[in-house]
Amino acid sequence: MPEIQESCTQYRTSSPADQQVARFRGSLDWILAHPKWEDALVCSLLMLGFKGKRQGIKQHSALRSLPLEQKQELVRHALAQGLPIPSFAEAKRLAQLWGVTSYRARSDFGRPSQCEWETLSQRLLIRISARYELYKSAQSELFAAYHGLAVAGAVESCSAPSQREDACQEARLALLEAIDHIDPSQNFEAYARRWIKRRVLNFVMTERLPVKAPINVISKSFRGVAGANPLLLKAIREGTLQLDQPDCPEISSDPNLTSEPANSPQRTAMQVEELACLRQALSQLTEKQREVISCRFGLGEHGESLSLSQVADRVGISRQQIFQREKRALQSLKTALVGLQRERQFQVPAASGY
Incomplete structure (x- = not known):
């Protein structure tokens, strides 16, 4: 090139x-x-x-x-x-x-x-x-x-065409971060290559696996480091396990024990309660954070999810600022919804035999 x-x-x-x-x-x-x-x-x-x-x-x-x-x-x-x-x-x-x-x-x-x-x-x-x-x-x-x-760097580290655009955005953000840490006495090109490669590989790993775990733990499992989490190793092989899924006894396969209908009053009430919690959590964000979240996840009137570049063009600030604003908003939402998340994790299905 x-x-x-x-x-x-x-x-x-x-x-x-x-x-x-x-x-x-x-x-x-x-x-x-x-x-x-x-x-x-x-x-x-x-x-x-x-x-x-x-x-x-x-x-x-x-x-x-x-x-x-x-x-x-x-x-x-x-x-x-x-x-x-x-x-x-x-x-x-x-x-x-x-x-x-x-x-x-x-x-x-x-x-x-x-x-x-x-x-x-x-x-x-x-x-x-x-x-x-x-x-x-x-x-x-x-x-x-x-x-x-x-x-x-994005093309080299990301082979999936469907992820290529997002990988390029991650690489550009990594380049901006490397520029902010620039040292005139060092070889910036080599430093930027390492920064870009690490960030793109982290993005690829988190997108490839349906596993919620710290990226350093996922990286150790990919490299086969001794002492890696056995559940994570199983998830890497099978691509089906989530580390944040609580251990629970297997549900009986008795055909008489049917699961709760999707339109049951209890499930409807739960969905209404979850929606109310989500609206309350969104209301706690700043106006700028809500704008970015709405654009990124299609919560606006058009219902279309936009990329970082598209949101940056619409709002009139840089992609890095959009990324940081989205990151802070998601962290706030995670903190606000931690109670709801725990409640959902430990809910016992109605068909568990009780």
């Missing part, structure tokens, strides 16, 4: 676009790593609905692991709400990172006054907005240069 190789070679060495993205990310990470600002940042994190501290991940690591789009939104929100006043040396360093040249040193090395800090915060917000535009321009430039690499 000569066109792909030619388009990638021009960025084998460090470029202004590489440095622009890395500089933007580094300046944001410096703010997110400040220990005195962690509480204020967590407050903004909760208000924006971003993913924070969770099992196995500490708060400062969760802040640093956010997507670059969310990092800049979080920092801007925290600055607008008001961060605690830092020391003068820290304020000076912050001004240098964002190119606020009008901020001058003082002889007493104390803390800036409230007025000085508010003025600096306003200038920082302006600089962050300007740097964000430069970052988006650099991201678009790198994405155009390496887009062929994403398509080639």
Whole structure:
């Protein structure tokens, strides 16, 4: 594929676009790593609905692991709400990172006054907005240069034609994530290839098996690693078992014990209750999240499921933002419907002999 190789070679060495993205990310990470600002940042994190501290991940690591789009939104929100006043040396360093040249040193090395800090915060917000535009321009430039690499990675790792379009979308999202983690001192092409391959393979594995399990567990079973889950190994061989299905005694094959009719009053009442729970869960989403979920799953007036690209074109934002918005919405729905899920899992059929 000569066109792909030619388009990638021009960025084998460090470029202004590489440095622009890395500089933007580094300046944001410096703010997110400040220990005195962690509480204020967590407050903004909760208000924006971003993913924070969770099992196995500490708060400062969760802040640093956010997507670059969310990092800049979080920092801007925290600055607008008001961060605690830092020391003068820290304020000076912050001004240098964002190119606020009008901020001058003082002889007493104390803390800036409230007025000085508010003025600096306003200038920082302006600089962050300007740097964000430069970052988006650099991201678009790198994405155009390496887009062929994403398509080639998707074709290489996904052999099913029916999954090819979705695999290409996953590869493009992986390329955007790799760009956000770019290091000008490293070979970006090799790094992006690994990132794309891992994400596409994860997508293929989750789509191939009717098994609900963490992707790393599925990957170990595919590779035949010792100690893999025996139920998962059976599911891989037969393609019929779900790990989240509760163990239950086999139902008698007695013909006199018939299952509950589909139109029975009990089943109808259950469906009404489930529909009410789903509507309540959807009402708890933000308006933007409901819009994405409606488009992606055909819940709108047209009843047509749209791809990430189609939703991005309709809403007017990037595919990455649509993906992140959908991911947060599905996580919220999963949390809201956990009670209903447990109730359905442990329901005993009426034909169980009782």
